[in-house]
Amino acid sequence: MSLEFEISGTGEGGGRRGRLRLPHGVVETPVFMPVGTAASVKAVEQGVLEGLGTDGAGAQIILANTYHLYLRPGHELIRRMGGVHRFMSWERPMLTDSGGFQVFSLSKLRKVTPDGVEFSSNLDGSKHFFSPEHSIDVQIALGADVVMAFDECVKSPASWERTRESMGLTHGWAQRSKDHFELHKNEVPWFGERGSVAQSLFGIVQGGMYADLRKESAERMVEIGFPGYAIGGLAVGEPREVTWEMIARTLEILPKDKPRYVMGVGYPDEIKEYAKMGVDMMDCVLPTRAGRHGLLFMREEAGGPVVRMNIKRKEYAEDQRPIDEACGCPVCRRYSRAYLRHLYVAGEALSATLNSVHNLAFYLDTMTRVRAELAGSAML
Amino acid sequence: MSLEFEISGTGEGGGRRGRLRLPHGVVETPVFMPVGTAASVKAVEQGVLEGLGTDGAGAQIILANTYHLYLRPGHELIRRMGGVHRFMSWERPMLTDSGGFQVFSLSKLRKVTPDGVEFSSNLDGSKHFFSPEHSIDVQIALGADVVMAFDECVKSPASWERTRESMGLTHGWAQRSKDHFELHKNEVPWFGERGSVAQSLFGIVQGGMYADLRKESAERMVEIGFPGYAIGGLAVGEPREVTWEMIARTLEILPKDKPRYVMGVGYPDEIKEYAKMGVDMMDCVLPTRAGRHGLLFMREEAGGPVVRMNIKRKEYAEDQRPIDEACGCPVCRRYSRAYLRHLYVAGEALSATLNSVHNLAFYLDTMTRVRAELAGSAML
Secondary structure, eight states: OOOEEEEEEEOTTSOEEEEEEETTEEEEESEEEEBOTTSSOTTOOHHHHTTOSTTSOOOSOEEEOHHHHHHTTOHHHHHHTTOHHHHHTOOSOEEEOOSHHHHHHHOSSEEEETTEEEEEOTTTOOEEEEOHHHHHHHHHHHTOSEEEOOOOOOOSSOOHHHHHHHHHHHHHHHHHHHHHHHHHGGGSTTTTTTTTOOOEEEEEEOOTTOHHHHHHHHHHHHHHOOSSEEEOSOSSSOOHHHHHHHHHHHHHHSOTTSOEEETTOOOHHHHHHHHHHTOOEEEESHHHHHHHTTEEEEESSTTSOEEEEETTSGGGTTOOSOSOTTOOSHHHHHOOHHHHHHHHHTTOHHHHHHHHHHHHHHHHHHHHHHHHHHHHHHTO | OOOEEEEEEEOTTSOEEEEEEETTEEEEESEEEEBOTTSSOTTOOHHHHTTOSTTSOOOSOEEEOHHHHHHTTOHHHHHHTTOHHHHHTOOSOEEEOOSHHHHHHHOSSEEEETTEEEEEOTTTOOEEEEOHHHHHHHHHHHTOSEEEOOOOOOOSSOOHHHHHHHHHHHHHHHHHHHHHHHHHGGGSTTTTTTTTOOOEEEEEEOOTTOHHHHHHHHHHHHHHOOSSEEEOSOSSSOOHHHHHHHHHHHHHHSOTTSOEEETTOOOHHHHHHHHHHTOOEEEESHHHHHHHTTEEEEESSTTSOEEEEETTSGGGTTOOSOSOTTOOSHHHHHOOHHHHHHHHHTTOHHHHHHHHHHHHHHHHHHHHHHHHHHHHHHTO
């Protein structure tokens, strides 16, 4: 049995309050997933992740990157360690991407054929080859709760013709990913340890910035059939209205009873908006990456718009207030803007940790509020 | 009133089980003080520091560096923020050094006169001047529980003549530090908030590697009179037997009813040895600095010698054991050598955090055991 997904209520805009049962636990949706690139959510300890957010419930599910873990320490090593959950001591749910996006964004040399992608490592230049089958093998070895079909991402902007060609490749790879996954899914390192709940494979809808291609891609993915669907290739530089439009057109096609995941988004107001449209899962490096650059999400006043505070600015040098007076995260409860500015300016390692903890808490709190709103609307 | 120091028992070797009452709390001695250079124990959050060690009692007292905080963010800023305790949200005791050691070790250009030291900032090359009076002013602004007299440190090795000359300067500066401190100690940012307990100024014994000079320096310091005495200028490259000899000769002179602090030491077996000789306080960057370099203190077997494990070694790549099976720290309870090696090799920020947490816990546990031993011997 793969995942179970129950929807307990639907809001006016199509947003759904749901519950996703995965091998390593239950995830309340809509959910934001912090990114743990190389089996670590950068600068944040697992115990801290488990208690994040004003409600202290912590991150419910995190993401790890197949590309990074394949190159270092290697998926076979992680398989021998019992899978990535055990390797990094994270017993809650986890999702791995397919490696496709990183092959296209990080690797300098790459050659795409219908069979797969030859690429050179961003670490040492060594040559590697990823096919759909190999991506699935790697993801089974890592053993995340949810794994992703191998896809191609086109550069943005791309012509309709180039986008359609790439999409065709992705569709073929999706079928091959599924076929290979079905044959080998029992090879997951924790097979049999989690009752009858097994890994799940999600398909990825592509189609660039063309509504007709998004529609075609979503229909094809549904035809192949997956327990969940992702929308990929967005938030790659296009205007925000286009992202919204592509998500909206795709959600119309995807089955309502399956989880829908938009990859790599977004700002706090975006994840809130997409959740209210009916997106159940999202991930993004923004809270941690912005944190490392001294950018902190906050509201100037309760209920006001979300802004990014640049903590290195001189105006915060003697500011004894917390980042956000309405935030209940451990950073806002304990530390002043003045201290956080000092840590950033002095290049202290603690700066990245505290900034990331606050930003992640801000994201998780955003989703907690969306879930409460959707639960309320469901009772009407 | 400055500090109160009660000794509840003395071991055979001269080691003392004591209790030091400071404005921000009580410190059980002998104690190891983690170093929080720029108002942060590098890569370790204050909440984690408060719970460190197998007993969960945490760091009792930490050290901050006057030189670093004077240059950035500046002592006047910290004074306006209420002192370094409030600035960094650390409500337990704290000690600041005088800045003397960093002026001599970090600053490229410096000119020493009987009046003080002109030096250039290691950050931007700007010119600064520290006199004993200025060091004390800065330390009063920072507001640590214990502050140190301004001293000169000679390079090691140094001739007897050069060492004696430098020591003479230190003695003059100690008297001036005390005079200035007595006049201005009520200017501490938290004056009046901690009942009748005020900051304390410790004198520093110098004298290099010459037993006769150490004796002379200790006698002179006692003559000036301080509520506690430090032994400085050790662990600067000399053989271990010499360090031991200098400490032993100095302890003979220092009053038994006052706390004795050896600055900048040492390895775990050294801090244990010195504590058993009658040293009450020690500080060292070693646990955190070694941690950042992937060096972990541990014992191969319970009761065996302390060794440094180099976590980047290939042999740990698939080692599922904790760093030290007998260690009860949160890192050893949760993470494997294999994961810690991966974090180090991948350059993950979490590596420095976890390694530092383990090493600090190892140091604190070492002192917890020494205190228990000394408490036992006191009952004989």
